[in-house]
Amino acid sequence: MKTLILGAGYAGLAAATKMKPTPGLEALLVEQNAYHTFETRLHEAAAHNTPVTLPLAPLLRGTGVHLEQAQVENVDVDAKEVTLKDGRVLTYDTLVVGLGSVTNFYRIPGLAENAAELKQLSDADEIFNFVNRAYSSDYAGNRDIVVGGAGLTGVELVTELAQRAEVLSRERGLPPFQIYLVEAGPKILPVLDDALRQKAENTLREYGIHILVGHRLMSATADSVTVQTQGGEQKVIPAGKIIWTGGIQARDIVRGERLEKGPGGRIAVDEFLRAKNYPDVFVIGDMGLALNQDGKPVPTTAQHAGQQGRLTGKNLIRLAKGEELQPYEPTTLGEFVSLGGLMAVGWMKLPWNQKLAITGGLAHVMKRASEWRWRVSID
Ligand SMILES: Cc1cc2nc3c(=O)[nH]c(=O)nc-3n(C[C@H](O)[C@H](O)[C@H](O)COP(=O)(O)OP(=O)(O)OC[C@H]3O[C@@H](n4cnc5c(N)ncnc54)[C@H](O)[C@@H]3O)c2cc1C
The missing domain is CATH 3.50.50.60 (FAD/NAD(P)-binding domain)
Structure with a gap:
């Protein structure tokens, strides 16, 4: 099974790092940069030049996934072809699209x-x-x-x-x-x-x-x-x-006659995160329009992109082994907003759907902990 994973953001990298060498499974990760960007920390880089990237190659050791540093120009899910900026065309049996979102300027003049x-x-x-x-x-x-x-x-x-x-x-x-x-x-x-x-x-x-x-x-x-x-x-x-920073929309790069798109150009997916009408194409992270248990769109966050990526990586192995796919069950573990230095506010989920509000230094620690969880999960 020839598998292409497009994008090494929170979704694509989580999928790639959950994979293991599996007989019959050949996987290639296509990413324009040689590194993963901790997008959730870009504001720190903007203010203080904090390092927010991590080289990809070492993270893929032991996964069986190869890295192709290239820019994707077009994805045609009817022809099952991915065209790269350098003109090369890649084909696949299974595709995972995790190319993230772009800024939406809402056509505001200037x-x-x-x-x-x-x-x-x-x-x-x-x-x-x-x-x-x-x-x-x-x-x-x-x-x-x-x-x-x-x-x-x-x-x-x-x-x-x-x-x-x-x-x-x-x-x-x-x-x-x-x-x-x-x-x-x-x-x-x-x-x-x-x-x-x-x-x-x-x-x-x-x-x-x-x-x-x-x-x-x-x-x-x-x-x-x-x-x-x-x-x-x-x-x-x-x-x-x-x-x-007033809005985002899904990266508009995937073409398909029977694709269904929703708000923000996000591609509608089924319970296994496969594009509707295209069972060989998984769309994860900010590009996908997955629904939660109440039928509402899952938020475009790193937390959910990571969950979707991890599930998809495991599902790719299940697919290669001829096993049943596991459905996606989103959970929001909490949300923290950093307010500069050691200050943050947010909440974490407690049993029975209760929320615990946390502010100040402890909220900052919780925010850092979630970043560390992500760092550890891709190692
Ligand atoms: C400043 C900031 C703070 C944030 N804070 C939080 C937070 O605290 N908590 C939270 O949960 N979420 C936060 N988010 C949102 C979160 O970062 C996104 O939801 C998340 O990055 C989406 O993951 P993704 O994998 O879909 O896309 P991305 O992480 O954007 O990854 C997409 C990848 O695709 C690659 N790519 C794109 N186009 C191409 C191409 N044509 N060819 C090849 N490669 C390509 C990119 O280089 C990138 O590596 C924040 C976002 C920002 C900007």
């Missing part, structure tokens, strides 16, 4: 052209370089930063940037740059309950971050954004750097 994103290492480098440049002695431009989107990524980024600004201001004797967090919805961090959200909001205010909820980002230029309040009033916010 946004895609003028805003940085936070989806890959080069984005984090761009932000880190701006902050350094902004504090150099010969910088005369605007140093303020506007971040659009107050979900997990936006909030984690602004708190980390605020910490960095404090340090740089002290070191260089310059006032910290202003940070504006712009959100069209009525609240930050909609995934959290009110008490935890309030704690997060208080922390942001202590950092001096300007929280503009109920402000829709209408357009962007190279050096400003225009926002509109719910009452229709428009304001221009000048900015040295604009960063958009």
Whole structure:
């Protein structure tokens, strides 16, 4: 059985590292980078240049999976062909697609052209370089930063940037740059309950971050954004750097006449995470539209991508051995949002579907523990 795994993110790498050399199973992992990116820590790289990648080759030892560093250009699930950017065409018996998501700029005028994103290492480098440049002695431009989107990524980024600004201001004797967090919805961090959200909001205010909820980002230029309040009033916010974290959509790379796509372009999958109408194609992580026990879409998170990847790796071995596939049963073990340094808020799941709210240093430890669990699971 010739198997291709596309993407070595949380989903694809989890699938690959759960595999073992199995008679009749030939597996190739295709990834554009020679490393895995801890996407959940990109905000730390953006603010502090923290290392957030891990070389792939050592992680695949003992799995029987070979690595092909190449960029996928197109996937045709009717022809069962994967075309690479260098023109080569790969064929497969079984395909696993885990190519993640891209930023959705919602066609807001000027946004895609003028805003940085936070989806890959080069984005984090761009932000880190701006902050350094902004504090150099010969910088005369605007140093303020506007971040659009107050979900997990936006909030984690602004708190980390605020910490960095404090340090740089002290070191260089310059006032910290202003940070504006712009959100069209009525609240930050909609995934959290009110008490935890309030704690997060208080922390942001202590950092001096300007929280503009109920402000829709209408357009962007190279050096400003225009926002509109719910009452229709428009304001221009000048900015040295604009960063958009306000939405994602599935990477649009898979073609198939009978593919079913849902919100955000995610590909609908069955209980075994196979694309509907294509039983030889597994779609996992941010690209797949798996449903939970209540029939609701599973969130696009690293936690769920990892669960889906681990199950799929084991299912590929079952498939090669002619055994029955195990169905996907999503569980959300908790959710933690880091708020810079040793501060975080979140909750963990308790028996009988109870949630335990945790804040401060302990929440930070829980967040780090989940990152460590991931690190250990791929070794
Ligand atoms: C700043 C930030 C913080 C986050 N924090 C959390 C958190 O705390 N908890 C949480 O659960 N989730 C968090 N997330 C979300 C989480 O990172 C994603 O849900 C997760 O990365 C999705 O996993 P994936 O495997 O589907 O895609 P990815 O991890 O994005 O992996 C996709 C892989 O495919 C590769 N690839 C893409 N296109 C091609 C191509 N054409 N050819 C070859 N290779 C390609 C990429 O290089 C990448 O390695 C955060 C995201 C961000 C940006």
